[in-house]
Amino acid sequence: MIESGQPAEIILEDAGPRPLRTVQPDEVVRLEQVHRIYQTGEIVVHALRGVSLSVARGEMVAIMGPSGSGKSTLMNIIGCLDRPTRGRYFLGGTDVSTLSRDELADIRNQRIGFVFQSLNLVPRTSAIENVALPLVYAGASPAEQLRRAREALAAVNLSDREKNLPSQLSGGQQQRVAIARALVGNPAIIIADEPTGALDTRSSLEVMEILQRLNRERDLTTLLVTHEHDIGRSARRLITLRDGRVQHDLPVQDPLDAGKSLAALPAEED
Ligand code: ADP
Numbered sequence: 001m002i003e004s005g006q007p008a009e010i011i012l013e014d015a016g017p018r019p020l021r022t023v024q025p026d027e028v029v030r031l032e033q034v035h036r037i038y039q040t041g042e043i044v045v046h047a048l049r050g051v052s053l054s055v056a057r058g059e060m061v062a063i064m065g066p067s068g069s070g071k072s073t074l075m076n077i078i079g080c081l082d083r084p085t086r087g088r089y090f091l092g093g094t095d096v097s098t099l100s101r102d103e104l105a106d107i108r109n110q111r112i113g114f115v116f117q118s119l120n121l122v123p124r125t126s127a128i129e130n131v132a133l134p135l136v137y138a139g140a141s142p143a144e145q146l147r148r149a150r151e152a153l154a155a156v157n158l159s160d161r162e163k164n165l166p167s168q169l170s171g172g173q174q175q176r177v178a179i180a181r182a183l184v185g186n187p188a189i190i191i192a193d194e195p196t197g198a199l200d201t202r203s204s205l206e207v208m209e210i211l212q213r214l215n216r217e218r219d220l221t222t223l224l225v226t227h228e229h230d231i232g233r234s235a236r237r238l239i240t241l242r243d244g245r246v247q248h249d250l251p252v253q254d255p256l257d258a259g260k261s262l263a264a265l266p267a268e269e270d
């Protein structure tokens with residue numbers, strides 16, 4: 001086992017074509033032997049058992065694995081919502097594994113955009129106000145809030161729905177508003193934990209088309225948890241977790257193009 005601080009070259013057990021090197025240009029995320037142990041009273045759950053991985057700027061990575069394999073725990077650590085119990089996590093070269101909760105929250109607000117499975121927009125609040133919320137907290141001027149929220153809504157093809165309340169939007173549209181909200185702070189990484197888990201096929205493809213386009217056009221590093229193989233195969237790299245360990249970490253041959261799949265769907269019947 002490689003202990004933190006040891007500079008030796010680290011090779012993934014599941015070898016593959018992607019050995020971790022000590023220095024990598026454009027490395028955004030680097031985990032070294034990360035463990036996460038939850039302790040609730042007498043019950044101890046070892047949710048991550050020595051995960052090492054490196055993600056470069058502009059990668060689009062899907063994380064798959066059975067329920068309970070540690071996917072959300074891993075995303076929460078990479079997204080700075082949680083800290084490793086053991087091991088080290090470098091975000092853009094900074095060791096964030098030892099930061100205080102407040103410092104972690106600052107980094108999270110500046111660098112991470114989250115999209116969750118549940119459509120967690122603020123009710124009775126328009127789409128554009130939902131998108132602008134992170135900027136309100138960040139203290140941006142009202143004019144800047146509006147400009148940037150409009151830009152983010154345009155990036156998810158919802159310019160014509162600015163004033164709509166969440167209840168006036170479909171599930172897929174709500175998820176696109178959530179993506180715009182994740183984008184508006186100009187994050188280094190988008191973390192999407194089962195973003196299509198609650199959506200039908202067409203809405204899922206629309207969400208994936210947007211994530212793929214943002215990744216391609218803005219070089220936006222994207223980490224995506226999914227249960228669905230077709231969604232996983234829309235990424236360019238697929239990591240499989242099992243029992244808190246990386247089981248496979250491989251490039252996706254010939255990734256699916258969500259835009260093309262969308263165009264190939266039969267026309268909607270109303
Ligand atoms: P996945 O997202 O792959 O379904 P999770 O990361 O949510 O897996 O969970 C991994 C393991 O850690 C599971 O056994 C789960 O019950 C446990 N776990 C997750 N979050 C907590 C928590 N906050 N407290 C205690 N145990 C947890």
Ligand code: MG
Pocket residue numbers: 071072073
């Ligand atoms: Mg989960």
